[in-house]
Amino acid sequence: MFFSLIGIGCIIYGLIYLCTLFFDADLELKFYEKFGKPISHLRGKVVFVTGASSGIGEHIAKSLAKNGVKLVLAARRQDELERVKRECLEISNGSLSSNDILVLVMDMVDIQFHKKHFDHAVRHFGGVDILVNNAGRSQRAMWENISMEVDKQMFDLNVFSVIHLSRVAMEHFNQRGEGHIAVTSSLAGVMGVPFSGTYTGSKYAIHGYFNCLRTEKIGKRLFVTLLCPGPTFTNFLQNCFTEKEGENYSETVQPTDKRMTGQRCGELCAIALANKQEEAWIAIQPLITFLYVAVYMPNIFKWGLRILGPETLFKLRDSRDTTVLREDKMQ
Template sequence: MCLLSIVGFCFILYYVVQLCVFYYLDSDLELYLLSKLGKPISTLQGKVVWITGASSGIGRDLAIILATHGVRLCISSRKLPELTKVKQECLTACGGKLHDDDIFVMPMDMLEIESHQKYFDKVVDHFSTVDILVNNAGRSQRAEWNTIQLKVDRELFELDVFAVINLSRIALNYFIENSVKGHIAVTSSVTGLVAFPNSATYTAAKHALHGYFETLQNELFGIDVSIFCPGPTATNFLQECFTNTPGEKFNKPVGSDDKRLTSERCAELYAIALANKTPFSWAGTRPMNFIFYIGCYYPNLRRLLIRFLGIENIDRLRNGRPLKAK
């Protein structure tokens, strides 16, 4: 075999191996390697982490896994009874590593933007510091682009973008003024990487977060900024989703045969990303992970793939349903 054939063979083998890896993993390659060889979640023990949107789904499960590792928590969202339940679950899961005072329940509507500073001060009053802010509260969308009303565009951006930016700015100023080597994380989505059909406003909102927080990564040194992108995950998400009409919800509960990533696994990967301060990570099941990889690094191939699968099948994959023969 001549040298050129060997080089050609290795080149093809490299891509085949890479595509297989992305087909079988449930995260990006860096996060997978960090989960095996990186810092364990327990390195966060004793830190103060504020999770917004902690009453259900990824936020709730992130709170539980961090509590298991002795992380002190502020858990916030609008629903006090759900938050109180999450606190109890955290105290049970932590096996005595945390006491009642180590988990601060703070009912808060992210849309009360003018009160963000007051809420931030409450957390600092309780713990004397904040080490990590996890901007997780948010709502998705399912709607055809041409039917979406402007009021929905505005409401979605208010929650998923402006509220996140405002709270993060308060935290960043606190870190800088108090010489805290803090960490900001934002729950984006793979729709922040790949523009899937039928959620134009949501896709735009998550892309906006990438633009904003990637700028911070290039502008702030000494403060860590992580962007975490879950793929379709089995939470209340599709129930709470915006549609095209103001005030309406998509109302799709999680089905028993749901194929999406479990919220527990998504939260575990998120916690690993936090412990390792990854600037950018993603999570998702097969075959979505493969589509994210193609979407991220081969945009022309992504367009072909989406056309080949069809909008209905892409929707089915995102909603945890099996593919339909065309």
């Protein structure tokens, strides 16, 4: 009897995990999508989104605007931020007015201005509820060829600027006794991905910093959400770092690529925020399943990777083979 119960338990456990084969997010996020708090739970809150002028940040902002959430849209390109603001106002269907969306032109790596920008947003709205650190750049490069200057520049943007702005926000959240910080990490922050050495390192660093913050604030009203998208239709490949300082990867995402739409990614990120999820995995198949295997069955994953090779992982991620790395960009 005892062993039968254990057997049945194992089968149910296995069946639940089999569901991940059909999902575009982790099980917890899929549960929240169906049964959790809707995005409209955040209506009237103020969310500060960095990297809001394009891509995932733009779509997070739009998903929030659709549900009446007030926004601070931050990035360097003012014309793009103004476009996103106009589109957010349209989508909000009258629930937001121009005063409810503040455009902030800021370069994340100029950390000496972070406090000025954050204080501006606090003065404008009377407070900020959630900071979404989304600005960042990716990378395609051969690990051994990466220049230290690229390592430093990428950490300045993807890690140190994020930590600094979050510390500025923490002052505000500590005063209020409540706050929520999110960071757009990546699947590359959960498992090592090939040909993105510095990028993978930068996203792992984010997990380290914020998992530490979460444990320091356990039991307090300070929440941390790590958003981990996989391949998404944005223009990020254009501005990717390579291994050489000052060089951009300049690849274009093709409509035939296998990626999640920016809109779906933004929506799932907004659901994760509404439910204060700690870590959300968001990607098309088979990447979600790969991630479950990599995290929960690392030996099987290693064995599989040996058979598939890093090239297959690269292809799953970028919908092209590694010749594009080796012949065109990396010589």
